Amino acid sequence: MITEQKIKTSFIIFIITFLLCACSNASQAKGATWKGKLNFMHVTKDTMEMTYSVDVIGQKVFLNGYYEITRKNTDQVIFRLAVDELEFGHRDDGMPFCRIWGNVDESNIKSYLYALDCEPI
Secondary structure, three states: OOOHHHHHHHHHHHHHHHHHHHHHHHOOOOEEEEOOOEEEEEEOOOOEEEEOOEEOHHHEEEOOOEEEEEEOOOOOEEEEEEEEEEEEEEOOOOOEEEEEEEEEOOOOOEEEEEEEOEEEO
């Protein structure tokens, strides 16, 4: 037999679950934008190599996008990145940064862009 108390309790649990799910989905970033410097960490099974002063046209990326990474102030494409993960944080000095992860040049090699003054979008 279902009592009025069980119905109220079930309703409250439903509302709380709904709100938690709605809030967690709303906070997931779909992309990133930055105003600071951009560098690229190319990772292989043997090495990790940072390329300083790179650029992505528009200074923004989105998940599942495919972006050409160029040397700063040139048209020279050095890598192509298929974005599949975003990581946001703050340095010790409070500066926001992000790592924009993805596979490089249609490979299974996971590398990342490192952007300063970066925000989720």
